[in-house]
Amino acid sequence: MGVRTRTETNPGAAGRAMPADQPGSVRNVVLVGHSGSGKTTLVEALALATGAVNRAGRVEDGGSLSDYDEIEHRQQRSVQLSLVPVAWGGIKINLLDTPGYADFVGELRAGLRAADAALFVVSAADGVDGATRMVWEECAAVGMPRALVITHLESARAGFEEMVQTCQAAFGGDDPDAVLPLYLPLRGTAGADGHSPVTGLIGLLSERVFDYASGERKETTPADELLPRIAEARNRLIEGIIAESEDETLMDRYLGGAEIDMKTLVEDLEKAVARGTFHPVLAAAPAAEGARHGLGTIELLELVTGGFPTPMEREVPAVTTPDGARRPPLTCDPDGPLAAEVVKTSSDPYVGRISLVRVFSGTLRPDETVHVSGHGLEDRGHEDHDVDERVGALSAPFGKQQRTLAQAIAGDLACVAKLNHAETGDTLSAKDQPLLMAPWEMPDPLLPVAIHAHSKADEDKLSQGLARLVAEDPTMRLEQNQDTHQVVLWCLGEAHRDVALERLRTRYGVQVDTIPHKVSLRETFGAAAAGRGRHVKQSGGHGQYAICEIRVEPLPGGSGIEFVDKVVGGAVPRQFIPSVEKGIRAQAARGVAAGYPLVDVRVTLLDGKAHSVDSSDAAFQTAGALALREAAADVPIHLLEPVAEVRVLVSDEYVGPVMSDLSGRRGRVMGTEQSGGGLTLIRAEVPEIEIGRYAIDLRSLSHGTGRFSRDYARHEPMPPQLAERVREQATAAA
Known part of the structure; x- marks a missing residue:
């Protein structure tokens, strides 16, 4: 084998993931790559290789990894974070499959938060895009271990060696030898199109060939004509590993001609990968029809279990109390204080709200009461939380199936049912020792989508449907614009918008229409003007009588509405002056030209008349509004x-x-x-x-x-x- 596992368990033990009993037996891995790079296909190939699914892609209870969101089926792409737990060599591997499209970067960020290492999936047919480079830099900034998997080697445009060079240029920075292959692809006989299919891999450290041509992995000795190619790549790999070794004498020994034993090389490789300073490159392809092992799946599983860090090797995010008091740092200890975080929220029409939770410290158990602390996204329509709530059933997902768990220990992930208050980003902790984790960075939604209910029936359900939608997605912001009177969903892009509206319709039964988004315009006077408001009505009985004269002057931007009383001699009784102001401000809010609020003017009340019987508060309000409208009619009004x-x-x-x-x-x-x-x-x-x-x-x-x-x-x-x-x-x- 090219890489051995760090555990002493049988590396051939495979099957569906069982509950983890210690953090050291867990690996949390997020798959990253652009849309169409093959992340979901790779997850399915790994599930098949571990025996979690059969060759038809089904599990023993009838579920399927393909039982994803119906929106994903229609759009033919992933739109949400999904968890697939599998087991290999006594290790539980939580595979976190993320969407590759930029509109769903919030799901990607959640996957990065929940994981301890990242697999960057790169299509040999499409190369490396700018968005993937940016995610690589984010991982580098926090020291997250990373490896690369090259897919789509069956493409006529594909070239493994060329893609390795592309990855070195994109991800290697100043040290391209930090990105090197552990295996080289072995191609078979060329077909009619002249393209040679990849049938196996050559292990550079082991100097063995792993043949997948039969659908089962078979180990053989390389042919003599392959030896020069192996030697060149192997020497460069060994030098790259030694350069990352903590043993400073190793390079001198190697350059002096000493043979470095395999055990030392593998241990140094695993340590460098776990530290995030060396990034191995592998190749993978799905299993052929009827086959059990996809190309490179065994090698990838060995790397994940042997080279990627355990949750105990990751620093737990900083915690405080809900009121901001600092707390000592936590460690990944099942017996420590409970600190878990909701990394994804979804709704099931039968079960209700389901929260995907990463447990960082302590042990989460069903039916216990936990404290839910808020996440600081109130500006996006997500209220902060500081409440106690009972945990429902714990389960491990597999497609749409949920398998019951007795507990979730530190380092593991689990789904929690019926947390009615908790939303994505919230912290779960012991009710007598509440904690709050520093939230991860969420992208700001910057695409406004104005909506209104399609019918009266939809209008009755709109508020509740929007609340549930926003609770699931912290990258979405709900705005009730007081100026334009529009309901606005702020999204990350058009695909994000389309998925949100589709979920409103299919999950919550709310049909909405999109309308042009309005910005909050204002009006102001372009010059000084005078106006007279006369509201006199005599129709028998109690009449209405109010007259006021005003002067309006423009003010500098940001001044608002300024009202000045300069009435002398009691022409307008003192009790009605506030009425005039109220009428003027009400008319200013309605606008005087195009229906937008009037701002940045000084309105001076100069004179007026009143009647001892017929004057009233309402009459002077009306007169004030009329005076402002008359003044506006005589001067240019600027928008x-x-x-x-x-x-x-x-x-x-x-x-x-x-x-x-x-x-x-x-x-x-x-x-x-x-x-x-x-x-x-x-x-x-x-x-x-x-x-x-x-x-x-x-x-x-x-x-x-x-x-x-x-x-x-x-x-x-x-x-x-x-x-x-x-x-x-x-x-x-x-």
């Missing part, structure tokens, strides 16, 4: 649009196109600065009406590598021609 401060982080090669695009959106580039790693930060001010779809357009401009954030800066006058178009639309809609 103000919100301007956002935008920060775009993009690869240096795309700076030019991005800056040009921002200028085309009426943006003002305020400056740029280098951010290291070949990235540039661009600062600009852009009207919000121009960046409604920027989350989509930036992704296209930067080939998926650009990120941006936005903050409200101020309101500014809209260009006259654009303002006139908005007024015409408002008039047509009235």
